[in-house]
Amino acid sequence: MKSISSSGENHGRKISRRFFLLASAQIAAAVLVPSSVLATPSEPKTLRFYHTHTGERISVDYSPETYKGSMRRELEYFLRDFRTGEVHRIDRRLLDVLTTIQHNCGSHSCYEIISGYRSAKTNAFLRKKSSGVAKKSYHMQGRAMDIRLADLDTKVLRDLAIKFNRGGVGFYPKSDFVHIDTGRKRRW
Numbered sequence: 001m002k003s004i005s006s007s008g009e010n011h012g013r014k015i016s017r018r019f020f021l022l023a024s025a026q027i028a029a030a031v032l033v034p035s036s037v038l039a040t041p042s043e044p045k046t047l048r049f050y051h052t053h054t055g056e057r058i059s060v061d062y063s064p065e066t067y068k069g070s071m072r073r074e075l076e077y078f079l080r081d082f083r084t085g086e087v088h089r090i091d092r093r094l095l096d097v098l099t100t101i102q103h104n105c106g107s108h109s110c111y112e113i114i115s116g117y118r119s120a121k122t123n124a125f126l127r128k129k130s131s132g133v134a135k136k137s138y139h140m141q142g143r144a145m146d147i148r149l150a151d152l153d154t155k156v157l158r159d160l161a162i163k164f165n166r167g168g169v170g171f172y173p174k175s176d177f178v179h180i181d182t183g184r185k186r187r188w
Contacts, residue, residue: 043063044061044062044063044066045061045062045063045099045102045103046059046060046061046062047059047060047062047095047098047099047102047111048109048110048111049078049110049111049112049113050110050111050112050113050150051078051082051112051113051116052112052113052114053082053114054082056078057110058074058075058078060074060075062095062099063099064092064096067092067095072090075090075095076088076089076090076117076142078113078116079113079116079117079142079145080116080117081116081117081118081119081122083119083121083122083125084119084121084122086117086119087117088117088119088141088142089142090116090117090142091141091142091143091182093143093166093167093182094143094144094145094180094181094182097161097164097165097166097180098111098145098147098180100164101149101157101160101161101164102149104160104164105152105156105160107149107151107152108151109149109150109151109152110149110150111147111148111149111150112147112148112149112150112177113145113146113147114146114147114148114175114177115139115144115145115146116139116142116145117139117140117142118137118139118140119140120140123135123137123139123140132172138167138168138181138182138183139181143167143181143182143183144168144179144180144181144182144183145179145180145181146172146177146178146179147177147178147179147180148176148177148178154171154173154176154177154178155171155173157178158171158178161178161180162187165180166182166185167180167181167182167183167184167185167186168180168181168183168184168185168186168187168188169186169187169188170187170188171188
């Protein structure tokens with residue numbers, strides 16, 4: 001596991017035509033495989049994250065069995081409410097979905113985190129600014145994330161999240177991110 005770091009590095013989303021074609025082929029193959037065959041890998045897989053608001057980065061070798069102790073605490077701190085600094089337990093099933101998506105589409109890029117845990121205070125603040133923020137958001141329970149995958153179109157990410165997620169999946173094309181949560185199954 002690597003620790004959190006900050007970086008002012010530019011995260012351009014340009015990808016080459018060759019990489020796009022290769023990624024598209026990998027995604028098509030993943031979509032054709034029955035979801036019952038695709039489970040979260042039990043051996044650790046590297047997950048890399050970049051938080052778009054704090055500039056922090058973290059890389060972990062994740063599996064459901066390794067999500068404990070210092071790794072869990074580091075990820076929970078990384079996914080904290082960046083506005084208030086509050087830290088909350090993060091549902092492991094969110095990380096399972098991220099691992100499954102990345103493992104099955106062949107991406108080795110980092111997940112860009114727009115929002116992880118959100119305190120009640122932050123959620124109320126955001127609800128005043130936008131009608132798209134749920135009063136009882138799963139973000140407040142550590143059960144939701146708003147994400148992008150740096151080398152994957154967000155429409156494709158949405159489709160994969162729908163395929164592999166067992167909860168809610170929201171698509172926000174204007175803001176270029178996908179919401180995933182571990183609540184009841186629904187789409188928007």
